[in-house]
Amino acid sequence: MAFPHSPRSGPTAVPNPLRRLTLDDLRRRTSIKWRAHPEDVLPLWVAEMDVPLAEPVVRALTEAVALGDTGYPVGEEYADALGDFTARRWGWRPGAGHTAIVPDVMLGVVEVLKLVTGPGDAVVVNPPVYPPFYPFVEHLGRRIVEAPLGEDHRLDPDALDSAFARATAGGRPAAYLLCSPHNPTGTVHTRAELERVAELAEAYGIRVVADEIHAPLVLPGAEHVPYLSVRGSANGFSLMSASKAWNLAGLKAALAVAGPEAAGDLARMPEEVSHGPSHLGVIAHSAALRHGGEWLDALLAGLDENRRLLAGLLARHLPGVRYRAPQGTYLAWLDCRALGLGDDPAAVFLERGRVALNPGPDFGTGGAGHVRLNLATSPEVLTEAVRRMAAAL
Structure with a gap:
């Protein structure tokens, strides 16, 4: 799936923030994304990203706390x-x-x-x-x-x-x-x-x-x-x-x-x-x-890579899922109705695949049979999550 070139999509001096943290690093976090489910669950649900803070933000906060x-x-x-x-x-x-x-x-x-x-x-x-x-x-x-x-x-x-x-x-x-x-x-x-x-x-x-x-x-x-x-x-x-x-x-x-x-x-x-x-x-x-502009540009490049990666993973492992790559956000809206998992496929993926996604019915009319997937994670975690989702079937 091809996307037109954007002036902000070129090389950046900042490394891809989505490739910086390991799963062990992330599991030390105490926010809801990492505490709502047991440790064997991959959390790709709530809108938190698996990234370190941008250095300008770290510096500003560190200076404020020191003062x-x-x-x-x-x-x-x-x-x-x-x-x-x-x-x-x-x-x-x-x-x-x-x-x-x-x-x-x-x-x-x-x-x-x-x-x-x-x-x-x-x-x-x-x-x-x-x-x-x-x-x-x-x-x-x-x-x-x-x-x-x-x-x-x-x-x-x-x-x-x-x-x-x-x-x-x-x-x-x-x-x-x-x-x-x-x-x-x-x-x-x-x-x-x-x-x-x-x-x-x-x-x-x-x-x-x-x-x-x-x-x-x-x-x-x-x-x-x-x-x-x-x-x-x-x-x-x-x-x-x-x-x-x-x-x-x-x-x-x-x-x-x-x-x-x-x-x-x-x-x-x-x-x-x-x-x-x-x-x-x-x-x-x-x-x-x-x-934080350079950091943001590096993130956007990483998210662009991940939305393309997700398209390939779904085509290979879950061809029954309909996926229209997002133009913005770091969220993917997956139509799972052809899989025969009922109104709430997220419940199946959590129970059988140990992947936490947002249930489609929570989003109102048109949400039944869908899930929302947070792709702001490492390519490795995203790949493992889709593999688990396919195994759940």
Whole structure:
């Protein structure tokens, strides 16, 4: 399976981060990926990468700890670092004063939804989609309206049109929670697709909230388009973070970004929301965005190799699995329906093959018979995982 050349896909001075750690190294970790299952299980599920931290991040954290700089966060360093990063990578920068620091992306989503919707209002999502979208929205007292992706894993304008009509029936406010790039399919939305989203949102008076946490993880052959950079997006929002691209989930910090017409709404976000992020998180994320570009490019090259490797492994060992290589993220969405393993193949692969994957039904409509596989690991672990999955059959 060939992919077009990307300007960022050339050689880098940084070694492939996915080839740096052994399985013994990884099993010393105490995070959920490595503690949720017994040691004989290969964990290719939750969104943690099997990589060491980027050296600029290690250096920034080490210096902060040596200084005892572990107090409360303050200032605009994170927003400035993000703006410089987005300008370099995508030719777009958030508006001055149009950002607010939040504890993490999902809590930021919740706070933004509070600003533009009320209890009982609808939030549109595109299943199969990141499972926490459902409980976070419902716990907030909003109702989910689904606009499923097409068979090609892309946004379906007709499904969006129908969902937006249902969401706003009776004149109620509504929001659209856009996953960009899309998790679990790895689809990277095009500018034309996002402009159509903005047109439909304007027609129905719907506020778009884009979860762009995977935005730096777009692989060779595709380009991320920030939602707020497209025509018609001025009253939308984005949630951004360095946590996925640099493996910083345990160092909490993220930014809510408003379009020009939404800045007044963002200004209403309660001040206490800014108390949630970690000062060390802000330091780590800022260092990653400012100085972690070479490390990120090496990671993207490694992920590109792994998505190709996975295609070959599945063709050889599990030809019944349908796999469309992701354009972004480090997640693979595998259609296992032809294997006859029922709605939840992940349960079979875990019990018989000792490989932990995410169950497809958790991702909503369209998830039955699928699994999500995290390919941000070494080629050796990925190869062994597919071998075990095949043996489970």
